[in-house]
Amino acid sequence: MADIEVFSVRNMPQIQPGDPLADLICSALNHGGLKLLDSDVVVVTQKVVSKAEGRLAKLSEIIPSPFALTVASELDKDPRMVEVALREAKRIVRMDKGVLITETHQGFVCANSGVDKSNVEPDQVTLLPLDPDASARRIRERIKQLTGVNVAVVISDTWGRPWRNGLVNFAIGCSGIAPIKNYVGKKDQYGYVLNVTEIAMVDEIAAIAELAMGKLSDIPAVIVRGCEYDPADVGIKELLRAAESDLFR
Amino acid sequence: MADIEVFSVRNMPQIQPGDPLADLICSALNHGGLKLLDSDVVVVTQKVVSKAEGRLAKLSEIIPSPFALTVASELDKDPRMVEVALREAKRIVRMDKGVLITETHQGFVCANSGVDKSNVEPDQVTLLPLDPDASARRIRERIKQLTGVNVAVVISDTWGRPWRNGLVNFAIGCSGIAPIKNYVGKKDQYGYVLNVTEIAMVDEIAAIAELAMGKLSDIPAVIVRGCEYDPADVGIKELLRAAESDLFR
Numbered sequence: 001m002a003d004i005e006v007f008s009v010r011n012m013p014q015i016q017p018g019d020p021l022a023d024l025i026c027s028a029l030n031h032g033g034l035k036l037l038d039s040d041v042v043v044v045t046q047k048v049v050s051k052a053e054g055r056l057a058k059l060s061e062i063i064p065s066p067f068a069l070t071v072a073s074e075l076d077k078d079p080r081m082v083e084v085a086l087r088e089a090k091r092i093v094r095m096d097k098g099v100l101i102t103e104t105h106q107g108f109v110c111a112n113s114g115v116d117k118s119n120v121e122p123d124q125v126t127l128l129p130l131d132p133d134a135s136a137r138r139i140r141e142r143i144k145q146l147t148g149v150n151v152a153v154v155i156s157d158t159w160g161r162p163w164r165n166g167l168v169n170f171a172i173g174c175s176g177i178a179p180i181k182n183y184v185g186k187k188d189q190y191g192y193v194l195n196v197t198e199i200a201m202v203d204e205i206a207a208i209a210e211l212a213m214g215k216l217s218d219i220p221a222v223i224v225r226g227c228e229y230d231p232a233d234v235g236i237k238e239l240l241r242a243a244e245s246d247l248f249r
Numbered sequence: 250m251a252d253i254e255v256f257s258v259r260n261m262p263q264i265q266p267g268d269p270l271a272d273l274i275c276s277a278l279n280h281g282g283l284k285l286l287d288s289d290v291v292v293v294t295q296k297v298v299s300k301a302e303g304r305l306a307k308l309s310e311i312i313p314s315p316f317a318l319t320v321a322s323e324l325d326k327d328p329r330m331v332e333v334a335l336r337e338a339k340r341i342v343r344m345d346k347g348v349l350i351t352e353t354h355q356g357f358v359c360a361n362s363g364v365d366k367s368n369v370e371p372d373q374v375t376l377l378p379l380d381p382d383a384s385a386r387r388i389r390e391r392i393k394q395l396t397g398v399n400v401a402v403v404i405s406d407t408w409g410r411p412w413r414n415g416l417v418n419f420a421i422g423c424s425g426i427a428p429i430k431n432y433v434g435k436k437d438q439y440g441y442v443l444n445v446t447e448i449a450m451v452d453e454i455a456a457i458a459e460l461a462m463g464k465l466s467d468i469p470a471v472i473v474r475g476c477e478y479d480p481a482d483v484g485i486k487e488l489l490r491a492a493e494s495d496l497f498r
Contacts, residue, residue: 002255002474003255003256003257003461003471004254004255004461005251006251006252007251007252008252094496094497096496097494097496099496101496108412109411109412161410162358162411162495162496162497162498163495163497163498164452164488164490165429165447165488165490166428166429166430166450166452167449168448168449168453168456169453180414181415197407197416198416199407199417200413200414200415200416200417201415203413203415203417203456204417204418204456204459207452207456208253208457210453211450211453211454214477222252225251226461227460228463239413239414240412240413240414241412241413245346246412247343247348247350247411248497249411249412
């Protein structure tokens with residue numbers, strides 16, 4: 001038997017602002033004959049969470065500031081996209097070579113403040129949820145209400161990283177699961193004390209989910225079964241490195 | 250049925266230099282009653298690959314250079330560990346706050362050149378395989394010989410990253426699988442052309458594997474079943490961002 005299993009949540013409708021995401025996920029699971037189990041992790045894409053929460057902007061309604069115009073010209077980007085990214089940012093970490101890396105109000109460091117125009121209506125872009133942990137908590141609590149099952153919820157987004165080509169999924173919010181699995185102070189089989197082994201478990205779970213979702217097949221949620229995790233509801237902040245211990249900010 | 254399944258390879262012996270890793274994996278799978286299938290991805294930890302290849306150093310035999318002594322003192326590290334890390338590096342990317350980030354001869358950017366003292370005999374450290382793609386290829390070809398099955402092989406290691414706490418598994422070598430799954434030029438369901446969506450699939454597969462391995466339970470290999478991948482044998486270099494397009498080097 002497999003140690004970890006990943007199930008795609010199929011046949012979800014297109015998500016509109018105000019849609020009850022947890023209800024739609026449960027109904028799609030029902031329809032597909034998949035029963036949630038305690039300790040399952042439900043991974044939901046940022047894209048559908050942002051849509052359900054109305055975290056959208058219309059580019060045609062955006063008037064770029066003078067600074068956004070300058071940045072856009074330097075980076076050869078759409079000034080309206082840059083304007084939206086700047087509104088979502090508290091800091092520019094790097095801007096060079098056509099790339100704008102910011103620190104968002106939520107504390108994430110990523111390209112364009114996570115503003116994204118794939119898989120939405122033309123002229124629209126999605127913004128990151130204002131409080132992705134709260135988004136995850138609402139989904140988790142509603143799933144509990146509807147099914148009686150205690151799941152964890154992870155919100156995932158697809159980002160680049162330094163030094164490596166290609167994007168991977170990261171966790172941007174979580175509820176019912178501690179982001180980090182902690183091996184600090186435990187001993188390995190040779191008796192060597194592992195003094196820095198903290199595993200960013202929610203990022204690994206998000207990465208799995210991406211593999212099952214694909215980018216074009218319209219799978220906005222997956223179930224990951226078999227992970228051993230700590231159900232502490234501490235939120236994604238535990239995963240964000242403090243500026244004073246970061247070497248790349 | 251699950252879309253992706255992950256199976257731990259249990260009951261592997263302790264690996265010694267010269268051990269036939271692919272043979273030991275196949276025999277452990279046989280013993281556990283798990284049959285490999287075409288398109289399975291076999292993920293093997295750097296730790297056992299390095300051990301099997303004799304990529305080990307004894308700290309008691311290392312004489313630190315004057316520069317290694319200085320760096321060690323600046324960072325409050327073991328000078329012998331620093332010496333080994335410098336020998337494995339072609340460049341120091343950052344050294345500050347107790348952290349030494351290097352670019353290795355293989356082109357990876359990581360802490361301490363990937364030199365690691367967990368899960369080995371006291372006084373020993375492991376070094377990254379000299380050519381992890383070649384390591385992966387040897388394992389893949391030997392598995393094909395032994396079983397007749399066409400698998401892909403990914404070598405994984407556990408690293409930190411900027412901006413986020415906690416470690417995740419990355420791929421450091423691969424064979425029989427293209428590192429990047431390419432969505433460039435394809436259209437999403439709204440007709441928007443995804444012009445930069447390249448997914449670092451082997452890193453996501455490595456991340457899954459970590460979840461199944463744990464850090465203390467002595468699982469040196471896992472089987473990931475159900476990923477759709479391109480079997481091109483192009484190697485991990487495709488995943489390494491060129492210095493001229495990197496903003497954090």
